[in-house]
Amino acid sequence: MNKIKSTTVPIPLDNIDTDQIIPARFLKATNREGFGENLFRDWRYDKEDKPVKDFVLNHSTYQGEVLVAGKNFGCGSSREHAAWALADYGFKVVISSFFADIFKSNALNNFILPIQVSDQFLSYLFKAIEKNPKLEVSVDLETQIFSIPDLGMSTNFEINSYKKECLMNGYDDIDYLIALNKEVKTFEETHIYAS
Amino acid sequence: MGIAAPKTLFEKIWQKHVVQAKEGFPDVLYIDRHFIHEVTSPQAFSGLHKRGIPVAKPKQTIATADHNIPTKDQHLPIKELLSKKQVDTLIKNCNDFDVELYGIGHEKQGIVHVIGPELGITLPGMTIVCGDSHTSTHGAFGSIAFGIGTSQVEQVLATQSLLQYRAKTMKIEINGTLEKGVVSKDIILFIISKISASGGTGYFVEYCGTAIESLSMEARMTICNMSIEMGARGGMIAPDQTTFDYIKGREFAPKGEAWEEAMAYWKTLKTDEGATYDKVISFDAAEIEPWITYGTNPGMGIGISQNIPDVAVNSTAKDMEKSLGYMGLSKNQALRGKKIDYVFIGSCTNSRIEDLRMVADFVKGKKKANDVNVWIVPGSKKVEAQAIAEGLDQVFKNAGFDLRQPGCSACLAMNEDKVPAGKYCVSTSNRNFEGRQGPGSRTFLVSPLMAAAAAVTGEITDVRKLM
Ligand code: SF4
Numbered sequence: 001m002n003k004i005k006s007t008t009v010p011i012p013l014d015n016i017d018t019d020q021i022i023p024a025r026f027l028k029a030t031n032r033e034g035f036g037e038n039l040f041r042d043w044r045y046d047k048e049d050k051p052v053k054d055f056v057l058n059h060s061t062y063q064g065e066v067l068v069a070g071k072n073f074g075c076g077s078s079r080e081h082a083a084w085a086l087a088d089y090g091f092k093v094v095i096s097s098f099f100a101d102i103f104k105s106n107a108l109n110n111f112i113l114p115i116q117v118s119d120q121f122l123s124y125l126f127k128a129i130e131k132n133p134k135l136e137v138s139v140d141l142e143t144q145i146f147s148i149p150d151l152g153m154s155t156n157f158e159i160n161s162y163k164k165e166c167l168m169n170g171y172d173d174i175d176y177l178i179a180l181n182k183e184v185k186t187f188e189e190t191h192i193y194a195s
Numbered sequence: 196m197g198i199a200a201p202k203t204l205f206e207k208i209w210q211k212h213v214v215q216a217k218e219g220f221p222d223v224l225y226i227d228r229h230f231i232h233e234v235t236s237p238q239a240f241s242g243l244h245k246r247g248i249p250v251a252k253p254k255q256t257i258a259t260a261d262h263n264i265p266t267k268d269q270h271l272p273i274k275e276l277l278s279k280k281q282v283d284t285l286i287k288n289c290n291d292f293d294v295e296l297y298g299i300g301h302e303k304q305g306i307v308h309v310i311g312p313e314l315g316i317t318l319p320g321m322t323i324v325c326g327d328s329h330t331s332t333h334g335a336f337g338s339i340a341f342g343i344g345t346s347q348v349e350q351v352l353a354t355q356s357l358l359q360y361r362a363k364t365m366k367i368e369i370n371g372t373l374e375k376g377v378v379s380k381d382i383i384l385f386i387i388s389k390i391s392a393s394g395g396t397g398y399f400v401e402y403c404g405t406a407i408e409s410l411s412m413e414a415r416m417t418i419c420n421m422s423i424e425m426g427a428r429g430g431m432i433a434p435d436q437t438t439f440d441y442i443k444g445r446e447f448a449p450k451g452e453a454w455e456e457a458m459a460y461w462k463t464l465k466t467d468e469g470a471t472y473d474k475v476i477s478f479d480a481a482e483i484e485p486w487i488t489y490g491t492n493p494g495m496g497i498g499i500s501q502n503i504p505d506v507a508v509n510s511t512a513k514d515m516e517k518s519l520g521y522m523g524l525s526k527n528q529a530l531r532g533k534k535i536d537y538v539f540i541g542s543c544t545n546s547r548i549e550d551l552r553m554v555a556d557f558v559k560g561k562k563k564a565n566d567v568n569v570w571i572v573p574g575s576k577k578v579e580a581q582a583i584a585e586g587l588d589q590v591f592k593n594a595g596f597d598l599r600q601p602g603c604s605a606c607l608a609m610n611e612d613k614v615p616a617g618k619y620c621v622s623t624s625n626r627n628f629e630g631r632q633g634p635g636s637r638t639f640l641v642s643p644l645m646a647a648a649a650a651v652t653g654e655i656t657d658v659r660k661l662m
Contacts, residue, residue, distance in 0.1 A: 013513075014511060015492050019629070019631050020629060027262075071393070077327075077328055078328040078343060079235065100426060101362075102342055105343075106346065109346035110346070162220045177353065178353060184251075184355060191211075192320075192456075193255075193318070193320075193321055194227070194355075195254040
């Protein structure tokens, strides 16, 4: 991942928890694939499994790789299935003014970029999308700039340099940790709780 | 080289576990104990299979089946096919990778966060992780314990270490004495509604003060358990004599010389005088009454004598409207006297023997209200056995409660234990999210005492009035 240009999918609600992103009854799988179908399941479909008309994912107007959500996105359960569901559905970026900790690290481990903007920027963005549902936004990971080209607006976002490198080069934590095997073994020799 | 700077408890334990610290990179943190269960581990094990590597430290890895299992007829094969497959996958993975499994029917089986402490696996000064956010429970022993995602489960299985940025530290101090009828669950529900469901994000919390020190280990676990519900990475309480007494003699606790060596370490586990936290908050225990949530996140709570506010702390009018709409409630309404349909007593927050005793004490000689279903689900086989040995099962039976077998049950409703849509459930669990206890279910989070009071009256009741 480096540059993304896309329209957005807005969900202007605060505290969207991982139980909403992927309800517990869909956690019975033993593989990582196919969760996108049940992303936001209980908001997306009614009791008879019919699409809920006014939910944004059922709206052909709103499409794209960028999800825009209210404050404290991804709170609650640590289930990584939430990140898998978002990735499987096709999201590459989530914008919010605040992310829950575990979700943030799960997202990054699945090559989804969580971008934190100010409350003010976020509410501006929601309004702009409301006015123009086809609004394009762009993300430049290298320079860490998120922008709305049509409106001439942009903002910097933070990402730690290690994770940035991982995202840009497509490698993850486990490769890094496995390479440190010797250091861990040495540490264990004197550590009280190592067996 | 001056005198070492004073450190917080969190910093001390963290430092003791850093394998590598490198500028611009997260720390490589050594993990002492890793709990796994059927729901968040299969994809991690497939990762190991794919790479052709073993579990680095099988002896520091403990598995159980809890999230997805039935709480009735556990001796029979699981009926639900997907659940069965997940549990069978765990059995196979534990076999293949040489990990000890306390599966269904095993005398040590139970909810991960209940069995760790009760078996003496959880010890002060450890780093503990599990693919479950309520791993924070183990912090009650003065350990750094936190939930992780499945990719991280794979990392720990493969390397017994994790890449982590050090959290900020927060101290929450509660002094004073709790009123009769107010218990540790009320303390934590109170704190969360004061600082909101995101007020702790980015922090590791240390709870202290006289009100915390006076609590039993099980009551402390209830508090640390729900740290995650204010967004905190985890919560911890410095170990003291109560902690040591609780651990001593438990199955996997250190014995003999190892005990002495452990004690020497454990006695260093307190925040140094003069150490600073990034944030400090204090409350007076006298402010706390039996607490209850009314909304769809744990920050939306009130004291039982209060009415629903216009807006919860850190929330918006829109959020409130959506929550109250879902719950079928309105602003300024009192919850007292509200009719309810279900009572769930269980979950890693409140399913330990003390919780069951507290409930049994209260309901002894009473009966549940006619049109209420009451499920009581012990946290582990050991809790279940203890409850039967003490005759609590008879008390529950006489009261008309349905005593089930150990598991997560209606806390997340992955199994059959679901609250039907639109129904109200008074619950001792930790989350009141939309649909958490079944699609369309409506949850009120409370203490075991408040749950017992609701069970016998059939409505939300201030338990103090019945004591
Ligand atoms: S009881 Fe509930 S919160 Fe606890 S581990 Fe089970 S599902 Fe998670």
